[in-house]
Amino acid sequence: MLRIRCLSGSLKRLPQSTALFSRSYIAAPPSDATKSSENNQAVPEPFKKVCVFGVGLMGSGIAQVSAMSDYGVTVVDLNEDALNRGQAYILKSLKRVAKKKFEDQQEQIKFTEDVLSKIEFTTKMEDAVPSADLVVEAVVENVDLKKKIFADLEPLLPADKDVVLATNTSSCSVTEIFSGISKERLPNTAGLHFFNPVSQMKLVEIVKTDSTSEATYERLNRFVLSLKKAPVKCKDTPGFIVNRLLVPYMMEAIRLLERGDASARDIDTAMKLGAGYPMGPFELLDYVGLDTTAFIIKGWDKNPELKEAGITAESKMLTDLVNAGRLGIKSGSGFYEYKKK
Structure with a gap:
């Protein structure tokens, strides 16, 4: 294991690893058990160690908010480049938070160092999983990869x-x-859907499948609350709550534009001033990423119910923009053009 303090100098590098994906795990201080609000049964002890696979924006964000909430965090990445990017993201984000919280530079440094002191980095999966109480997978939206991760880690879980x-x-x-x-x-097992950017977005969707126990839900609910975030419970339906409502809304906005009913700018203005939305659908599409929206729609197209409802109908405009590399803010252009700062 490697603990970093990287306010001065470059980020520490770990040995090259041959594994395909990454993870982190978080240690929480113990607390007294509570009672379940629904069945009045004792809830199991809170999580003490959490393992998160994936150190992209989501995995790094989960690590950061956990450390800021006084959890001990170990970020594990089996890809050195991804690990270094995750370290840099956490450091940059913490510095931004520190500047907002404190005017004095020494207090900013102390805050950042205190949070970073709770974060460790390692590359060995077998050293992480056996001691974990919670494993959160946060890799790219690829079902086969996600399934493989859980298949690979299950044999490492303690039987008792x-x-x-x-x-x-x-x-x-x-x-x-x-x-x-x-x-x-x-x-x-359950879904635990954080929102990007994790450090700013308060919502977390806790997704219950037909197999998820009430005890598992209660433990996840308490974990989310301990991060000072707001949990909501949802069944395992496509898109859960937010994306099930948001993606069709954004797709209908694209269809309005395709038909020539209104311009992108006017549609955005109408939804901001008429519906009170902070961002219009095209601004939001560019923020989320046009490739991400297209990927979600493609996945939903396999669901007969959604396909019959017309929710997954392909948009030629969206497909053409993605194929042209216009993915939104991250590529510098999408429905709008963005100047590099």
């Missing part, structure tokens, strides 16, 4: 421990992701 397995997927079927997990562990 009810480790909760959660996926941070935003659009994939939670039930399908855990379809390869043993029946004994299925009650300990």
Whole structure:
């Protein structure tokens, strides 16, 4: 294990690893057990160690907010470049938070160092999983990759421990992701969907499958609350709550534009001033990423119910923009043009 303090100098590098994906795990201080609000049964002890696979924006964000909430965090990445990017993202984000919280530079440095002191980095999967109480997968939206991660890690889980397995997927079927997990562990599985940027977005969707136990939900609910975020419960339906409403809304805006009913700018202005939305649908599409929206729609097209409802109908305009590399803010252009700062 490697603990970093990287306010001065470059980020520390770890040995090259041959594994395909990454993860982190978070240690929380113990607290007294509470009672379930629904069945009045004692809730299991809170999580003490959490393992998060994936150190992209979501994994890094989860690590940051956990450390800021006084959890001990170990970020594990089996790809050195991805690990270094995650380290840099956390450091940059913490510095930004520190500037908002404190005027004095020394206080900013102290805050950042205190949070970073709670974060460790390592590259060995077998050293992380056996000690974890909660495993959160936060890799790219690829069902096969997600399924493989859980299949690979399950043999490393202690037989005498009810480790909760959660996926941070935003659009994939939670039930399908855990379809390869043993029946004994299925009650300990659920979705745990954070929103980007994790440090700023308060909402977390807790997704219950038909197999998720109430005890698992209660433990995840308490974990989310401990991060000072707002949990909502949802069944394993495509898109859960937010994306099930948001993606069709954005797609209908594109169809309005395709038909020539209104311009992108006027549609955005109408929704901001008429509906009170902070961003218009095209501004939001560019922020989310046009490729991400197209990927979600493509995945939903496999669902007969959604396909029959017309929700997954392809948009030629969206497809053409993605094929042209106009992915939104991250590429410098999407429905709008963005100047590099």
